[in-house]
Amino acid sequence: MDTIYGKEALVVFSGGQDSTTCLYWALSHFSKVHTVTFGYGQKHSKEIECAKKIAEKAGVSFRYMDMSFIASLGRNSLTDTSIKMDEAVPDGSFPNTFVPGRNLFFLSAAAVYAREIGVSHLVTGVSQTDFSGYPDCRDQFIKSLNVTLNLAMESQFVIHTPLMWIDKAQTWELADSLGVLELVRTETLTCYNGIQGDGCGHCPACRLRMEGLQKYLSKRQSRCSR
Amino acid sequence: MDTIYGKEALVVFSGGQDSTTCLYWALSHFSKVHTVTFGYGQKHSKEIECAKKIAEKAGVSFRYMDMSFIASLGRNSLTDTSIKMDEAVPDGSFPNTFVPGRNLFFLSAAAVYAREIGVSHLVTGVSQTDFSGYPDCRDQFIKSLNVTLNLAMESQFVIHTPLMWIDKAQTWELADSLGVLELVRTETLTCYNGIQGDGCGHCPACRLRMEGLQKYLSKRQSRCSR
Numbered sequence: 001m002d003t004i005y006g007k008e009a010l011v012v013f014s015g016g017q018d019s020t021t022c023l024y025w026a027l028s029h030f031s032k033v034h035t036v037t038f039g040y041g042q043k044h045s046k047e048i049e050c051a052k053k054i055a056e057k058a059g060v061s062f063r064y065m066d067m068s069f070i071a072s073l074g075r076n077s078l079t080d081t082s083i084k085m086d087e088a089v090p091d092g093s094f095p096n097t098f099v100p101g102r103n104l105f106f107l108s109a110a111a112v113y114a115r116e117i118g119v120s121h122l123v124t125g126v127s128q129t130d131f132s133g134y135p136d137c138r139d140q141f142i143k144s145l146n147v148t149l150n151l152a153m154e155s156q157f158v159i160h161t162p163l164m165w166i167d168k169a170q171t172w173e174l175a176d177s178l179g180v181l182e183l184v185r186t187e188t189l190t191c192y193n194g195i196q197g198d199g200c201g202h203c204p205a206c207r208l209r210m211e212g213l214q215k216y217l218s219k220r221q222s223r224c225s226r
Numbered sequence: 227m228d229t230i231y232g233k234e235a236l237v238v239f240s241g242g243q244d245s246t247t248c249l250y251w252a253l254s255h256f257s258k259v260h261t262v263t264f265g266y267g268q269k270h271s272k273e274i275e276c277a278k279k280i281a282e283k284a285g286v287s288f289r290y291m292d293m294s295f296i297a298s299l300g301r302n303s304l305t306d307t308s309i310k311m312d313e314a315v316p317d318g319s320f321p322n323t324f325v326p327g328r329n330l331f332f333l334s335a336a337a338v339y340a341r342e343i344g345v346s347h348l349v350t351g352v353s354q355t356d357f358s359g360y361p362d363c364r365d366q367f368i369k370s371l372n373v374t375l376n377l378a379m380e381s382q383f384v385i386h387t388p389l390m391w392i393d394k395a396q397t398w399e400l401a402d403s404l405g406v407l408e409l410v411r412t413e414t415l416t417c418y419n420g421i422q423g424d425g426c427g428h429c430p431a432c433r434l435r436m437e438g439l440q441k442y443l444s445k446r447q448s449r450c451s452r
Contacts, residue, residue: 069293073338101338104378108334112299112327141377148374151367152330 008032009121009160010114011060012106015051016190017209018125018163021171023058024178025162026123033060036113038106041071050189050196057187063113070105103136104145111149111157120157127163127171139164168212169219176220185213234258235347235386236340237286238332241277242416243435244351244389247397249284250404251388252349260287262339264332267297276415276422283413289339296331329362330371337375337383346383353389353397365390394438395445402446411439 009026013019013035026033037051048064055062103126110122126137135141139161146159163171175184191199191206199206235252239245239261252259263277274290281288329352336348352363361367365387372385389397401410417425417432425432 065295065298067295069291069295069335072291073335073342100341100379101334104334104374105331108327108330109295109299115326116299135380136378138377141374144370144374144377148330148367148370151364151370152362153326154361 007121008034008119009123010034010036010110010117010119011123012110012125013037013051013055013062014125015047015049015054015188016125017168017175017184017188018127018171018190019051020054020184020188021175021178021180022123022125022162023054023060024180025174026160027058027060028178030121033058034063034114034117034119035060036063036065036110038065038067038109040102040105041068046194046196047189050187054183054187057183065109065113067105067109070102073100101136103134103141107142107145107159108149108152111153111155114157115153115155120155121160122157123160123162125163126161127166129163129165129167168208169215172213172216173219176216233347234260234345235349236260236262236336236343236345237349238336238351239263239277239281239288240351241273241275241280241414242351243394243401243410243414244353244397244416245277246280246410246414247401247404247406248349248351248388249280249286250406251400252386253284253286254404256347259284260289260340260343260345262289262291262336264291264293264335266328266331267294272420272422273415276413280409280413283409291335291339293331293335296328299326327362329360329367333368333371333385334375334378337379337381340383341379341381346381347386348383349386349388351389352387353392355389355391355393394434395441398439398442399445402442 007030009030011019011023011026011033013023014037023033023035035051035055037048039045039048052062103124107122107124114120114122124142126142128138142159142161142164146157149155149157162174166174172181175181186197189196190209192203193200198210201207201210233256235256237245237249237252237259239249240263249259249261261277261281263274265271265274278288278290329350333348333350340346340348350368352368354364368385368387372383375381375383388400392400398407401407412423415422416435418429419426424436427433427436
């Protein structure tokens with residue numbers, strides 16, 4: 001693909017499957033790419049190490065920002081080890097892995113940082129398709145936030161969401177088309193239990209990831225055998 | 227005034243003239259009032275002490291939150307002592323007291339906290355009239371943020387801005403009508419140089435505050451002598 005935007009972009013980067021795919025998407029669309037990784041009191045700081053390694057390999061700048069104040073705002077199972085991670089979502093509620101306002105803070109901090117380094121294009125791996133009940137992954141939230149950020153700083157940010165309308169299988173397909181399927185498969189960390197690559201296999205994130213991979217690989221297989 | 231809303235509210239509270247006036251406005255409009263004060267690497271932590279004392283006197287809950295990560299996002303003269311505070315605003319730019327995204331982060335954190343304590347009404351002292359060139363004090367930003375917060379957390383927040391369309395003289399008038407003119411005059415801290423009450427008298431904040439007070443007092447005087 002050509003660099004259709006031809007400008008610099010900042011990728012909100014966690015070292016997981018989605019944001020790593022977005023990083024390589026950005027590399028194929030922008031002339032220069034930066035990454036920013038947020039710490040927010042995760043139990044698995046290994047995520048941050050993974051992110052740094054992937055950024056180094058991709059040859060892009062890596063900036064880490066401590067946003068651990070987020071953990072003090074609300075109770076959730078990702079940042080509070082006293083809460084058991086729960087797959088069952090109470091009726092009319094969010095999964096207890098929901099960190100209220102997380103993407104709001106991440107994208108806002110990314111925008112302030114982007115403005116400092118003279119970048120107006122932001123890339124994030126949120127997806128409405130697999131949004132797991134998180135309202136801050138929906139397209140309407142992202143678009144509203146884009147307007148709010150522009151008004152807050154009198155700027156012209158453009159938030160790109162390459163995964164918004166695709167599912168996990170299609171995200172694997174995108175990674176494959178970018179030539180990084182194996183890299184994403186082996187070097188990223190998505191697992192809630194902190195195991196790199198294929199992960200623990202049990203947690204919701206691992207199951208979603210593995211189901212998507214199997215679906216894509218069997219589609220590719222049937223395509224090749226035609 | 228009656229408590230026209232009859233519900234609980236959270237006031238974004240700095241211990242300055244504006245937010246203290248808002249605190250008493252909230253006390254006259256809501257059945258219960260909470261406050262939240264943010265630290266963001268201010269040179270003057272005395273602000274926080276002032277805020278706490280005023281909240282105690284008003285009999286409302288006081289919550290302090292450390293948001294010092296904001297200081298690391300951008301350079302400005304309020305949080306970085308290596309930059310001289312500058313009154314002159316470069317053409318087409320912001321005053322260098324501008325902390326990019328400050329109100330964005332404060333109101334977002336306030337909303338997450340409000341949701342935790344079951345409160346949906348937020349009160350902030352931003353004013354478009356005396357906005358000093360800060361885009362994140364304008365009405366259009368606040369309204370856009372209100373929608374963004376609702377979408378981020380699937381909630382129904384209502385942001386109240388009692389000072390949005392009034393100037394400093396009218397803010398003093400509001401404080402007077404709420405019976406707290408002397409309290410606001412003597413116990414709040416607005417001065418950039420950290421001096422409580424009437425302040426240093428030289429910095430832009432002191433001059434704006436004093437001009438407003440004199441304007442209101444002479445208006446009141448002429449009203450009384452009629």
